[in-house]
Amino acid sequence: MNATHAQADPSRAEVDAMAGATVLEFGTSWCGWCRGAQPAIAKALAGRPGLRHIKIEDGPGQPLGRSYRVKLWPTLVFLKDGQEVGRVVRPNGTDEMERLAREIAAA
Template sequence: MLAMTLGYNENYSEKAPEKEALDHLAGYVLVEFGAPWCVHCQAAVSVIECFMKAYPTMPHVKVFDGKGKRLGRQFGVKLWPSLILLKDGQEIGRWVRVTKIENLDQAKAMLDHCG
């Protein structure tokens, strides 16, 4: 069973879940790739936290990414932070280096429309 934080997750997990575990999740999940020392990730913290406040029951999987980290490569992550919205294990949206809440309007529309 994959351990997940519901709502905003402030901590990066050193141990990434297996892609297969994410593929089998039901419903919506926000997967965030980044690193605690990354200035772009630090700049995005308040934006992501604000966004997640609207979805307190949606899991937020925060993955510490980097060289040799398999999950980030499987998702084709090149820049941090990368936010990937999954629905029933399938990627339905991706946002990179968000700097303001409006950058996530498309994600909000997807979640609010489809519930």
């Protein structure tokens, strides 16, 4: 799991071209919902070395978040070879995140 936000957000074209399993986590460092969800996110993504986790510092006018129509934080977008296979908004448990992480890491 990545504990810090990316220094420079990737472009949508770069994300679309990413091979393998990727989780984009949209949020901010000051968001209470985001901070509260970190233990569940860490648990759900733990032990998956092939899973790329990118934390995106989101906000009004940020192009990557807008391209995924992010409205609430945290939003986790699960990608397989650049294609969205699922998302979790404001997680309060690990079941759905773990299921999606297994799904994109398989095959």
